Amino acid sequence: MSATTTHDEHHDDHGPAKGIMRWITTTNHKDIGTLYLVFALAMLFVGGAMSLVIRAELFQPGLQFVNPDFFNQMTTMHALIMVFGMIMPAFVGFANWMVPMMIGAPDMALPRLNNWSFWILPFAGTLLLSTLFMDGGGPASGWTLYPPLVLQTGNALPFAIFSVHLLGVSSIMGSINIIVTIMNMRAPGMTLLKMPLFVWTWLITAYLLIAVMPVLAGGVTMLLTDGFFGTSFFQAAGGGDPVLFQHIFWFFGHPEVYIIILPAFGIISQVIPTFSRKPLFGHDSMVYATASIAFLSFIVWAHHMFTVGMPLAGQLFFMLSTMLIAIPTGVKVFNWTATMWRGSLSFETPMLFALAFLFLFTIGGFSGLMVAIAPADFQYHDSYFVVAHFHYVLVPGALFGAIAGAYYWLPKWTGHMYNETLGKVHFWLSAIFVNLTFFPQHFVGLAGMPRRIPDYATQFADFNAISSVGAFGFGFSQLLLVYVVIQCVRGGEKASAQVWDGAEGLEWTVPSPAPYHTFEEPPLVR
Amino acid sequence: MSTNLRKHDFNTFLTALVASLLGNPAQAAWEVNMPVGVTDASAKIFDLHMLIFWVCVVIAVIVFSAMIYCLVAFRKSKGAVPATFSHSTTAEIVWTVIPVLILVAMAVPAAQTLVEIDDTRDTEMTIKITGYQWKWQYEYVGEDVSFYSNLAASSNETRQLRSGIDPFQEDNYLLDVDRPLVVPADTKIRYLITSNDVIHAWWVPDFAVKKDAIPGFINEGWFRVNEPGVYRGQCAELCGKDHGFMPVVVEVLPREEFTAWLAGQQGGAAVASAATAR
Amino acid sequence: MRDSHRLLAGKLVLFAAGMFGFGFLLVPLYDVFCQVTGIGSRTGLPTAATVTAENPVTDRIVTVEFVANRNQQAPWEFRPAVSSLEVMPGKLYDTTYFARNLTDRQLVGQAVPSVAPGQANKYFKKTECFCFESQEFAPAEGRDMGLTFMVDPGLPEHIDRVTLSYTFFVNQQVAAN
Secondary structure, eight states, rough: OOOGGGTTTOOOOOOOSSSHHHHHOOOOOHHHHHHHHHHHHHHHHHHHHHHHHHHTTSSSSSOOOOOOOHHHHHHHHHHHHHIIEEEEHHHHHHHHHHHHHHTTTSSSSOHHHHHHHHHHHHHHHHHHGGEEETOOSSSOSSTTTTTTTTGGOTTHHHHHHHHHHHHHHHHHHEEEHHHHHHOOOOTTOOOGGSSSSHHHHHHHHHHHHHHHHHHHHHHHHHHHHHSSSOSSSOGGGGTTHHHHHHHHHHHHHHHHHHHHHHHHHHHHHHHHHHHSSSTTTHHHHHHEEEEEEHTTTTHHHHHHHHGOOOOHHHHHHHHHHHHHHHHHEEEHHHHHHHHHHHOBOOOHHHHHHHHHHHHHHHHHHHOOOOOOSSSHHHHHTTTTHHHHHHHHHHHIIIIIIHHHHHHHHHHHHSSBOOOHHHHHHHHHHHHHHHHHHHHHHHHHHHHHHHHSSSSSOOOGGGHHHHHHHHHHHHHHHHHHHHHHHHHHHOOOSSOOOSSSSOOOSSSOOOOOSSSSSSOOOOOOOO | HHHHHHOOOOHHHHHHHHHHTTOOOGGGGGGSSOOOOOOHHHHHHHHHHHHHHHHHHHHHHHHHHHHHHHHHHGGGGGGGGOOOOOHHHHHHHHHHHHHHHHHHHHHHHHHHHHHHHHTTOOOOOOEEEETTTTEEEEEETTTEEEEEOBBBBBHHHEEEEEOOGGGSSSTTTTSSSSOOOEEEESSOOEEEEEEEESEEEEEGGTTTTEEEETTOEEEEEEOOOOEEEEEEEEEEEESSGGGGGGGGGEEEEEEHHHHHHHHHHHOOOOOTTTOOOO | HHHHHHHHHHHHHHHHEEEEEEHHHHHHHHHHHHHOOOOOOSSSSSSOOOOOOOOOOTOOOOEEEEEESTTTOOEEEEESSSEEEOOOOOOOEEEEEEEEEEEESSSEEEEEEEESGGGGGGGEEEEEEEGGGEEOTTTTTTTEEEEEEOOOTTOOOOOOEEEEEEEEEEEEEHHOO
């Protein structure tokens, strides 16, 4: 936690200060939410640029642009930046903005901690990116950091590990804040089961984060001592086992998957009822489904490791426990569909992204069910099929969830309506290109193309070319999002407090833009 | 658009898609499905894969139809008036129980296949596979035959950064080696796998074999190839800069030819443990 | 109000710290897991098994294969004296591995055993083994190193073949001198 005390000379100001100091010293949940969201948007383009390096190289067989080592650094950094620098901060940003407003609280419970947990991020992110310029280059062992390969990293290893520590500290602090806020600061009458689903999913996500980020921190610390202090946690020569790291990593890594997707479930559960003009179907069963997904996420981790040589009983256990996750996930999809059933649907941009989420996340869920089947996974494992699977749940899943949320609450944040036409154009470009990018990856994966390779056999060429075209299209389409957001911040049609005629919840009872301080007097919830 | 895109017209693409939907392996570059392979295990895994695929397709058709029906029938612009119901215990029980039944139906054949693959009894020969950065070593245990298998020289030249050589001119770009692993057909072959440095994974899609090579540990598995031929695969675990350039090639010979081949190797073959590599 | 925040936050910090500890606890837990399931033997370096009495099962034959590996292309010649033995469970057998130092300096090596299938590990008992301690070699020295083992009669019936593999590492600390 020492990192948290490195820049603690802040004053607990209230009311927006002027200029840059407002943002550096702010303890206001709305300011910090904005900072998180802007940071995440910037990182989307940093991580996205890396993926375009990857897709440019994979456009054709043969090596045209980068050498294999740099390619591996790109795959590694793309994943680390997107997971820890983009999608997680984006959802923490949503939580900062919306959780207090949705439960009728004046601010986050621990505002100063909130400031620190954000301001660690730019330093950690910069540190991580700076490893690319170090002697020997950045980490190139994949974001999973498997030893012994990761120990072959050059000078960058301790810096990369330290930045993972910092990112972990930041998200643990953010999570503690969110839990304390939700548990202690709900408006009178806001019982736990009355909380909006976004608040519920974040409560569960925050507990998951506190449970598993420290385990990752422990695991990478062991890597550090193995690399520099002569321990043998993961080295067979000294009585260790490289596979142990994989167990530790995935004990973190699988709950991490749900840390990424649960807040998106929450956003979708706000957006679909609004634009169906009908209450969320099965609110309580959604809560229980979320909790069961969270619980199951702790007992399925070794399904990432079916090829390491597990005993038969282990393979059977992890296969069956993984298949069980399909049940609560199915409940969610069915409940969203039932919410639309006999509703009165309109298709504004947030709803479009939520619908794309519904269809495409379900496709990712199906391929997830396929990779859960241990014997079949011997073919899928570490092939492009897996790349297609997790990008389907992360991009049209988590990222589309975040974008849906951004369009949904943008009028509340800025007081202006965004440009609906451009929003729809952004949606259609994104939806088409995301499929063009990732759908063909199912095919090359099944046909035998391993993941994380900079060059491939010629029979994979055509689908890879299509995928690259899609990736560039998707990447450049996101510039439109930036344009729409900037345009919306600067002006536009005035938004009403209600914004969407079907929207329910406390956040719609305050004016748009939401005043700097809201709910200083707690509202009464009946 | 790439030159290779122009080589195929859109019809080919559609044909391949349709073929794949019918469960037929499509041809060459537009291959969209898992190979059926040449071992009993790979055929079983293919069947399992197709079974889950079709189950998913059926569920997808039902769920997506319901969603699309909502999108069409319950539009505000068509004057739909929202209902107010917000739960239905019956419906929720139904869509919890039915998936459980489907999952059980899928788990049973999956578990059976897993148990069959795990049965290493009655193997007739043992081959030790060792992963190196970045090549494979094959050792015929007890036969005093051992050799390394590197990426073929022509592929190695082509794959250099901006080599200017067209990969399409090569027959098996990145999937060819200087010395393939040679094994007999119709023989239950046990493999042991380990690594010299970092974790690798030995993958031959046609055998449905993928197993990690872990330094300091040995893993085992087996395969029995029904069809003589040449089968190609790749390293499937990121192992450093040349991870993409250590293919696996297995030449499967009829049993008699294999016996003759092995006898030929035993004379002049270098003992790997004594030889210093490269 | 602030106190209740601090109290809950404090509890959550303790929880996070506890989970950090749990990450390290996974190391011994994994050892226990390995011992129970029989895969690997991750309690540090191997130690001798005690076999009180031989009790051969005369009607069962298990093939034991011996395999040798080097690591990081270490400068050893390293091979088993025999590539396999047909053994009776419950009976002690002796065999040797041969190692030669291919350099002109002193080397210390450590052999790390591994058994396949993993399930057989806990039934493969080594009463004497060169892997119990590090092995010192003079420049260019080569010698046979002994191993006494027994396959426990409890070995599951479906296992008819067991492989004992040694990876011979150069002991880094010594090599640095």
